[in-house]
Every structure is written in C-alpha cells, then in structure tokens.
Amino acid sequence: DLETIGEELRLKDEEQLMQNIEKLDRVVNRGNDKKLKPE
Structure with a gap:
C-alpha cells in the first residue's frame, strides 16, 4: 500500500x-x- 511505498522511498533516500x-x-x-577542513 501507499504507506509501505512511502516508507521504502524514505529509507532509500x-x-x-x-x-x-x-x-x-x-x-x-x-x-x-x-x-x-573542519576547524
């Protein structure tokens, strides 16, 4: 469903x-x- 797709896209990002x-x-x-260079 959409919630699963959204979660998978978020994890990939x-x-x-x-x-x-x-x-x-x-x-x-x-x-x-x-x-x-970091200070």
Whole structure:
C-alpha cells in the first residue's frame, strides 16, 4: 500500500544521503583545501 511505498522511498533516500555524506567526508579529509577542513 501507499504507506509501505512511502516508507521504502524514505529509507532509500536516507541511504543515498548517508552515501553522499561519506563521500564528502572522504573528500574533506583527503583534500588539501584548507577551507574544507573542519576547524
């Protein structure tokens, strides 16, 4: 039903967000750009 579909889509979105955050974290930690480094 619609509730199940909505939940599955939400979980997939969350999975994509976590992957993107991990990629960004790797870029920030490996890069030499001082502006991107956490304080």
